[in-house]
Amino acid sequence: xxxVFASTRNGVALPLxxxxxxxxxxxxxxxxxxxxxxxxxxxxxxxxxxxxxGVFLYAVLADDxxxxxxxxxxxxxxxxxxxxxxxxxxxxxxxxxxxxxxxxRPEGHPWLKPLRFRRSWRPGHDAWGRTDEHPLxxxxxFFRVEGxxxxxxxxxxxxxxxxxxxxxxxxxxxEQVFHLExxxxxxxxxxxxxxxxxxxxxxxxxxxTLAGDTTAGHTIAYCQALEALARVTPPSRGQWxxxxxxxxxxxxxxxxxxxxxxxxxxxxPTQSFCGRIRGDFLNLTAALCGSRFGRGLIRPGGTGFDLxxxxxxxxxxxxxxxxxxxxxxxxxxxxxxxxxxxxENTGRVSAQDCRELGFxxxxxxxxxxALDVRTDHPAGVYQFAQVPVTTAHGxxxxxxxxxxxLEAQRSALFVREQLAGLPGGPVRAPLGPRAADRLVVSLxxxxxGEICHVAVTDAAGRFARYKVIxxxxxxxxxxxxxxxxxxxxxxxxxxxxxxxSYCGHDL
Amino acid sequence: MIKAILERARQGHxxxxxxxxxxxxxxxxxxxxxxxxxxxxxxxxxxxxxxxPTRAITIEESAGVQIDLGACLxxxxxxxxxxxxxxxxxxxxxLASRTREGLVVGEPPLALATALDERLRRLFGRSLKLRxxxxxxxxxxxxxxxxxxxxxxxxxxxxxxxxxxxxxADGLILTGPVTExxxxxxxxxxxxxxxxxxxxxxxxxxISGGPFRDSPEQHGGAAxxxxxxxxxxxxxxxxxxxxxxLLRLLGKLEAEGRVQESG
Numbered sequence: 001x002x003x004v005f006a007s008t009r010n011g012v013a014l015p016l017x018x019x020x021x022x023x024x025x026x027x028x029x030x031x032x033x034x035x036x037x038x039x040x041x042x043x044x045x046x047x048x049x050x051x052x053x054g055v056f057l058y059a060v061l062a063d064d065x066x067x068x069x070x071x072x073x074x075x076x077x078x079x080x081x082x083x084x085x086x087x088x089x090x091x092x093x094x095x096x097x098x099x100x101x102x103x104x105r106p107e108g109h110p111w112l113k114p115l116r117f118r119r120s121w122r123p124g125h126d127a128w129g130r131t132d133e134h135p136l137x138x139x140x141x142f143f144r145v146e147g148x149x150x151x152x153x154x155x156x157x158x159x160x161x162x163x164x165x166x167x168x169x170x171x172x173x174x175e176q177v178f179h180l181e182x183x184x185x186x187x188x189x190x191x192x193x194x195x196x197x198x199x200x201x202x203x204x205x206x207x208x209t210l211a212g213d214t215t216a217g218h219t220i221a222y223c224q225a226l227e228a229l230a231r232v233t234p235p236s237r238g239q240w241x242x243x244x245x246x247x248x249x250x251x252x253x254x255x256x257x258x259x260x261x262x263x264x265x266x267x268x269p270t271q272s273f274c275g276r277i278r279g280d281f282l283n284l285t286a287a288l289c290g291s292r293f294g295r296g297l298i299r300p301g302g303t304g305f306d307l308x309x310x311x312x313x314x315x316x317x318x319x320x321x322x323x324x325x326x327x328x329x330x331x332x333x334x335x336x337x338x339x340x341x342x343x344e345n346t347g348r349v350s351a352q353d354c355r356e357l358g359f360x361x362x363x364x365x366x367x368x369x370a371l372d373v374r375t376d377h378p379a380g381v382y383q384f385a386q387v388p389v390t391t392a393h394g395x396x397x398x399x400x401x402x403x404x405x406l407e408a409q410r411s412a413l414f415v416r417e418q419l420a421g422l423p424g425g426p427v428r429a430p431l432g433p434r435a436a437d438r439l440v441v442s443l444x445x446x447x448x449g450e451i452c453h454v455a456v457t458d459a460a461g462r463f464a465r466y467k468v469i470x471x472x473x474x475x476x477x478x479x480x481x482x483x484x485x486x487x488x489x490x491x492x493x494x495x496x497x498x499x500x501s502y503c504g505h506d507l
Numbered sequence: 508m509i510k511a512i513l514e515r516a517r518q519g520h521x522x523x524x525x526x527x528x529x530x531x532x533x534x535x536x537x538x539x540x541x542x543x544x545x546x547x548x549x550x551x552x553x554x555x556x557x558x559x560p561t562r563a564i565t566i567e568e569s570a571g572v573q574i575d576l577g578a579c580l581x582x583x584x585x586x587x588x589x590x591x592x593x594x595x596x597x598x599x600x601x602l603a604s605r606t607r608e609g610l611v612v613g614e615p616p617l618a619l620a621t622a623l624d625e626r627l628r629r630l631f632g633r634s635l636k637l638r639x640x641x642x643x644x645x646x647x648x649x650x651x652x653x654x655x656x657x658x659x660x661x662x663x664x665x666x667x668x669x670x671x672x673x674x675x676a677d678g679l680i681l682t683g684p685v686t687e688x689x690x691x692x693x694x695x696x697x698x699x700x701x702x703x704x705x706x707x708x709x710x711x712x713x714i715s716g717g718p719f720r721d722s723p724e725q726h727g728g729a730a731x732x733x734x735x736x737x738x739x740x741x742x743x744x745x746x747x748x749x750x751x752x753l754l755r756l757l758g759k760l761e762a763e764g765r766v767q768e769s770g
Binding site for chain 2: 116117118134136137157158160161162163164165185186187188189190191193194201202204205206208209210211212213215256269272273275276279283286287288289290291292293295296304305325328329332335336501502503506
């Protein structure tokens with residue numbers, strides 16, 4: 001068999017001319033075989049090949065132990081193709097997205113329904129043969145269980161709490177959930193369309209607010225892609241500060257999640273403490289750049305702000321104090337049997353399901369699957385300073401909580417070390433023009449898991465396609481699996497143990 | 508149990524003294540109300556207007572340089588790009604206004620939020636229940652609204668409470684640009700709130716569409732779909748800005764006194 005893939009690494013641009021010419025049947029077989037042999041499907045997406053000129057399919061496989069990425073593309077022969085999903089379940093959501101965006105139908109997909117409820121990018125090409133009217137969100141067939149005493153519970157899009165919208169459909173027998181189906185798309189802002197022909201003046205701001213609780217993660221991924229296309233390496237000091245920002249983001253969010261998990265089992269001390277301590281971590285980010293969410297901090301070529309030695313020292317001191325408060329707040333969880341009893345054996349996801357469906361981040365590590373971009377595909381500061389991968393076993397709420405706690409401690413240690421050893425020099429380098437006809441895959445380990453951006457440039461160096469994959473895109477299905485066999489009253493606890501992004505999924 | 512009690516004692520009392528005492532210290536680099544020193548603007552210069560990601564800055568012969576706080580992301584782009592350093596962000600966190608036009612600053616300055624009328628203040632002044640609806644919000648505004656419920660901000664001490672059902676609410680807090688896919692749900696949620704009711708738009712998206720104002724999948728903010736009583740700018744607004752806006756709406760802050768404090 002001729003070569004199907006071109007090999008690259010995280011943040012290294014590849015000329016499109018290096019991608020082997022391949023046919024769909026070959027590409028499909030190669031993806032199915034390699035994923036079966038242990039590769040992970042990091043991206044599968046379609047792009048318009050110029051106006052009215054047909055559709056290209058792109059696949060990105062991650063070889064995590066070797067730190068390599070394999071990229072392939074082929075032209076799709078028409079408005080339908082044989083679905084990958086029956087032989088490669090990791091493709092299930094990607095193929096629903098492809099069907100919806102480009103109006104190309106993956107024949108044989110076991111559950112082909114819209115992902116975000118929007119029109120096709122190609123007028124007149126719709127995978128479901130719909131008219132050009134805007135589809136109504138959530139209006140589709142749902143998986144149903146029939147039988148005596150089986151009932152259906154529907155929740156959302158507006159659901160309890162200060163939370164983004166989503167629709168959850170439970171098939172229950174008494175209190176027990178047989179099946180949960182999650183319908184999203186309510187947050188859809190058409191970000192990938194807006195990126196076509198970019199970068200535009202609002203692009204950086206859109207990256208910062210793509211998933212607003214992951215500003216550092218997504219903006220670093222975006223800047224890494226731009227820098228690879230412009231063949232610029234940001235100065236070390238800028239890369240170190242990016243690492244500090246990314247780990248502070250992780251610390252704040254993990255702290256918030258641990259507090260919320262405590263709240264969902266009715267243990268108020270840790271909930272109250274963590275609610276406050278999360279704010280302390282956000283305020284450290286604000287000390288860096290003026291914004292609690294890191295807006296304005298990550299800039300193409302480096303960072304928008306620097307730290308004086310006095311500021312770095314003050315930041316370190318405040319970090320120590322908040323971390324000590326966190327340690328004491330979280331340790332109450334593990335010594336309170338009523339908390340541990342509620343966490344243990346709740347919302348289990350098996351390691352096998354995790355691998356087969358391609359879950360990422362703390363949700364995967366809680367199943368004992370040691371995936372972490374910082375270790376597997378290191379870029380920036382992580383090439384020089386390592387963060388040990390944290391795993392746990394059991395794949396339940398408890399494991400996801402433990403992973404968060406261990407990661408939070410390691411992030412704090414990492415930030416402390418990097419602040420003490422900040423390299424000298426500038427924080428930002430100017431970016432020249434972007435290379436034409438290139439493809440770059442940019443990976444970042446955000447606090448929810450792998451963030452994957454893929455930029456493809458046209459002959460003028462503008463975005464012919466810019467694909468964004470938030471970790472939530474992979475992991476929403478993990479939540480659905482976690483609920484199987486659980487009492488429906490444990491939904492809030494299970495949901496919080498993943499704490500996935502709605503807008504990051506909906507784009 | 509004893510451990511929890513001891514830890515409670517160690518973690519201590521953390522609720523802010525404000526508004527009775529001084530406001531909490533804001534970070535040195537905090538970007539509050541922007542200020543333009545138009546005397547320094549070079550003839551015909553449009554650099555700030557051209558770099559603004561949301562086109563929040565307009566420069567006209569008659570009105571001079573104006574910044575629409577409803578679209579402003581409070582990002583550093585304009586102040587960094589200005590060749591004369593004429594744009595600076597002050598540390599003034601008070602940004603809320605009752606009207607959309609009131610958010611356009613320059614000449615005249617920001618029209619800081621005034622209190623509800625006497626009838627509504629009698630109804631809501633000591634007990635205001637709000638339902639939050641995110642309609643395309645990025646979880647930034649949502650997070651900093653949520654923070655008001657922590658022990659630090661303790662929203663409950665002002666009689667303000669976030670509730671789960673619109674039927675239990677006196678009004679809505681709205682975040683996000685109002686995506687097409689949330690419009691119907693927003694209309695239904697608004698209809699489910701018993702009258703009289705109020706709507707508070709939090710953040711650049713909910714006021715103007717923010718970074719997404721050009722997207723065809725959104726409607727440019729809350730006012731496209733429901734009548735808005737209070738606009739709180741920011742991306743996201745600092746919790747102090749949000750609380751300040753809510754308290755002004757309920758007449759719990761003396762508007763005049765505090766307006767004159769700025770300098």
